[in-house]
Amino acid sequence: MxxxxxxxxxxxxxxxxxxxxxxxxxxxxxxxxxxxxxxxxxxxxxxxxxxxxxxxxxxxxxxxxxxxxxxxxxxxxxxxxxxxxxxxxxxxxxxxxxxxxxxxxxxxxxxGETRPEKLLVFINPFGGRRQGKNIYNSQIASLFELAGVSTTVVETAKANHARDYLLEEDLQGYDGVICVGGDGMFSELMHGLIGRAQKDAGIPENDPDAEYVSPTLRIGIIPAGSTDCICFATVGVNDPVTSALHIIIGDTQPLDVCGVYREEQLLKYSVSLVGYGFYADVLSDSDKHRWMGPVRYDYAGVKMVLSNRSYEGTVQFQLAEDSATSPRDNTRCRAGCLVCSDSTEVLPIEGELESQLWDSTETINGWKSVTGSFVAINLTCMSSACPKSPDGLSPCAHLADGTADLIMVRKCSRFHFLRHLSRHTNKKDQFDLPFVEVHRVKALRFIPLDHEETNSKSVSKQKNFFKRICKGSQTQSAWNCDGELLPYSTIDVKVHRQLIKLFARGIEEHSPSPTNSSCCF
CATH class of the missing domain: 2.30.29.30 (Pleckstrin-homology domain (PH domain)/Phosphotyrosine-binding domain (PTB))
Incomplete structure (x- = not known):
């Protein structure tokens, strides 16, 4: 021009x-x-x-x-x-x-060819801090009006309202869908859009090996939940105005999605956490204390640390094919990340590239297999950073490279597990512990030992004092899938590369703004 x-x-x-x-x-x-x-x-x-x-x-x-x-x-x-x-x-x-x-x-x-002109906005008035409607009306609606973005606003009235709307209603003419709420609301939109895309394309969602079709609509997140982990990990801050501006200027960030399956049946999609053991037990216990508000998670976390539960089973996983990256390579996924792009270039890697396998690891038909007793097994497609844990579960995880980071925490003492947890907040290497192993993978299976074999030994013995506090033990855990409890132990997980797109650009490196202006002379 x-x-x-x-x-x-x-x-x-x-x-x-x-x-x-x-x-x-x-x-x-x-x-x-x-x-x-x-x-x-x-x-x-x-x-x-x-x-x-x-x-x-x-x-x-x-x-x-x-x-x-x-x-x-x-x-x-x-x-x-x-x-x-x-x-x-x-x-x-x-x-x-x-x-x-x-x-x-x-x-x-x-x-600005990627800027949206018309958006479908879902507001959850009950989620998180119950401020979704107020945040949108007082901070966001006027920005969309200023930018000339037209909106259709739907206030959700029940669970899965947004998901069902996206699965059934006419979406022609929209350039994106926006959730005003927390991670649970985002999950509804993600499931609705992915399900609608497969439905329209005639692709069976229950087939993990199918070539899934990516939805054409992007998802925007106006944070109004309790943690807003997905927003924090893709934008770098939980601020409604910042998120709205990313939407207005049309930023686009592809995102990997984990499909969780059981017996050839899709259970759930996940982007931030598929966790067995500790994080599932915390979620399960916290649901019993909803009257406590957000502090219930801290309360349940303390209880689970004291209980020191561990679960026996076999973890099978396929390592990522690209050996140029590792969960411990000290890089960070940032805006314009070459690892996540379609470019043939790769970022220079510093530090150790090879994941260290425990001596008990076996390889069968391309699958690594580890059998043992685990306090926690976590899989994440992103860093899963949040304000309480700025580096997240896996600081070097990438948003859109077709992989997830698998973190296995072996049975250990309460003190050692607390050391591991504390390193999520103090910037020390949470993987540099002998009972922790981490790998970059593209698929996962978990098979617990049956009840008869594990009843007497799948949970660490507890002193009577802790047993009274934590109300005994259990032989199997469940899975925490992005904050929703899946009441199963045996599952399969596959990473679907760049299955959805967000109105975001990834976290920018700290640098002076390219905009240098002053209106006050």
Missing amino acids: ATFESLLRVAGHQGEASLKGSSFVWKDNRKIRTDRNIVLSVKEVIAVKQGQVEITSNKKISVNSGNFFTVFYVKRVKQQKWTVARVLFAAETFELSCYWTRLLQEHMQYY
Whole structure:
């Protein structure tokens, strides 16, 4: 697109403005302080409006005419958090201001082909902090209006309302679906879209070896839940406005999905955690104490650490074919990650590449097999980071490389397991312990020992004191699948590469914002 230049004023000061490609630059003619200059990428411009436009305190848009045009854009404020910034330009004539407005809007459209025009929004008024409706109405709706994004809002009234809607209703004309809620709400949208895509394509979901079709619609997450793990791991912060801005500018982040199966029957899809043992036991116990609110998870966690349960079984897994990456290679999946892209290039790897196998590991028909007693078996397609654990279960996990990280924690003392858990919060290597093993895999099977064989030894013996507190033992656990309990022990898991897409770009590296502007002279 052609370059255009003219003189414009900002806060009464004249400067040279130029629009070349996706770059819009205004340079203060006084040349006293270069930090007064404005450099914007039209890819991150939210809206350009004719006149003097502002969003008032009640989130309404106010417009005054004149030789002005207003540019709203993304501003990085700290770490991964974004906000909306505004700069007012004054042209010499009304016609020139109109021309700049039209030209910038054309460039936004040209370079923003992935921006959504119409969204289907689901609000969960009961999930997490019960603030979903208030967050959307007070912080998000006005941003979508400002950006010219039309919305259809559905307030969910029951469990699986959003999933069933996506499976059955007409979705033509929408560019994406948005969940205002927590990880549970996201799971509903994910299951609905994946199920609808397979249904329309005539692909059986119960066949783990089938070539699944990716949904065409992207999912956006406006965080309003208790943990919002998926939002945190893909955006880097749980902030509703930041997430809304990623949606508005049309960011796209593919995401791997684990399919969980049992006896040739699909049980669930997962992106953040498929966990047996500790995390499933915590979830099961916390459900009995919902009246406690979010603190119930801490309460149940303490109980499970004290109980020190372990479960016997056989873990079978297929290692990832790409030996260039490892769960312990000290890299991080970030925005523009080459490992997750379709590029033939790979990131330079530092540190140890080979996963260390326990001596008891066997290989049968391409499957590694480990039999033992485990405190926890965890599989994750992402870091599973959250505010309480900024690095997550597996800090080096990738979002879209077709693999998941398998973490096996062998039977150990309460003290040693607590050491492992504490390293999720203090940035120490949680895998650098003799009873912990981690692998990058593409498939998993778990087979528990039967009840008769394990009844007397599948759970560590407990002192009477802890036994009274934790109400005894059990011989088999269940699976925690993204916060939902699956009441089975024997399962198969397969990683489906880049099965869904989010309105996100991955976590950006900490760096100064490419936008350098000031409107307060």
